[in-house]
């Protein structure tokens with residue numbers, strides 16, 4: 001029997017780049033600890049984004065625990081910087097405390113993560129079972145080589161054990177929301193009060209820029225409907241809207257109809273948000289889309305990515321321009337408001353391809369005025385993706401240390417096929433398209449800037465329709481908006 005009463009898991013969520021505009025429930029950590037918590041281990045969650053005195057909180061939690069183990073989650077990018085700050089702080093407090101890293105970045109690059117002297121263990125992939133087994137093994141000084149899904153160090157050597165099968169979502173447990181103060185989390189500032197619900201994990205598609213191709217490929221699984229409904233009801237207790245976090249929620253039309261029927265049967269009345277793919281929408285019956293709307297999906301997010309069929313094909317997106325146009329018309333008919341996102345900066349992309357993307361943005365809005373056109377973003381390169389693996393084959397120098405990945409955030413494209421001049425030009429174009437979104441002024445407090453943004457929208461629209469992207473005073477306006485948002 002493990003000495004349950006002796007071990008406390010202290011899980012820390014590091015700051016990210018986006019907490020000013022998105023403050024979401026630390027779902028990954030809550031799910032990761034759910035099984036351990038259910039088995040009786042003490043768990044404490046500290047969120048660096050909302051706890052200004054996180055160092056004191058951490059010190060106290062360590063002091064109160066007889067045998068603390070520190071769990072830290074991280075994505076690629078700036079979050080690594082804060083994750084490492086936390087690890088350093090813990091080791092300075094007491095270097096014998098075990099530090100376990102998990103989440104998407106350590107899962108994709110376990111070996112590189114463990115090279116950092118302050119990290120003792122890495123949990124690869126789904127955390128629920130691995131964390132329990134690792135904790136139990138550590139508690140009895142057991143054989144670590146038998147714990148599937150971990151990486152660790154032994155005699156200065158880094159060892160990566162055999163992978164564990166993905167967690168069976170039929171075993172999904174109650175998420176221990178009592179470990180946090182849910183009301184402190186707002187979700188996206190645009191929508192406010194989003195309660196995250198995971199109805200499935202993984203994806204069946206193979207978009208070359210997506211981390212799923214590295215890691216969760218062919219691991220598509222669904223949570224049983226009764227558990228999904230329970231989780232939704234939990235969100236309603238907090239009077240929040242429901243944000244479905246799945247990479248692939250709208251996949252099987254029949255399953256979606258079942259979901260909608262169940263929500264109706266349970267008398268659940270709320271607003272839902274989720275991502276979708278345009279091929280699903282284009283192929284779905286209009287009656288299904290109307291049902292989806294009636295269930296509460298007033299808005300859905302759709303990654304269009306590019307207006308160039310050649311680029312869509314080159315990154316394996318698996319959708320056609322025709323499907324995009326057809327889907328847009330269907331969404332209009334079903335009165336579901338779409339938010340469309342786009343990217344530029346793909347390998348082999350020409351200026352002509354970029355122009356096609358911008359023309360598509362304009363066309364989608366013209367054909368469906370209810371659509372929100374989210375500005376263009378430059379593609380970010382993430383480790384483990386097909387694009388990244390292909391690039392490695394060309395001799396691209398891969399970051400060696402965990403710290404090097406801090407700078408791989410979406411604000412800082414590292415795509416080596418883009419010259420400095422290309423990047424500048426794309427950044428300028430991205431900024432111009434940013435003003436196509438009417439949503440941006442909603443949160444501006446300064447009335448003058450609000451007025452400017454409103455007026456500038458016509459200029460941005462004109463520029464995009466006629467592809468005029470030189471001399472852009474909007475850069476100054478954009479900086480002004482950013483500083484206003486910080487106020």
Ligand code: B12
Nearest residue numbers: 016017018024028032071073075076102103123126127211
């Ligand atoms: C919600 C979300 C966000 C939220 C943040 C959520 C939050 N609470 O802060 C927001 C909207 C802010 C966001 C933003 C971005 N995101 Co995001 N996001 C997601 C999403 C859709 C869900 C994450 C989630 O909660 N999953 C559900 C939980 C249950 O799964 P999980 O987090 O993987 O956790 C499990 C395991 O990883 C493990 N685990 C996790 N942490 C730990 C820690 C320990 C110690 C242990 C033992 C185990 C463990 O156990 C958990 C249970 O099994 C994922 C995709 C996905 N479906 O996972 C993308 C994803 C994480 N995002 C991604 C990206 C690229 C971004 C953006 C850069 C996108 C953009 N261009 O704007 C931004 C920038 C973020 C930043 N740096 O600030 C990529 C990350 C790639 C990478 N290598 O880091 C993902 C994987 C999407 C993808 N398919 O490529 N995102």
Ligand code: SF4
Nearest residue numbers: 203205206207210247
């Ligand atoms: S981008 Fe979306 S559809 Fe494509 S592989 Fe990733 S999660 Fe799946």
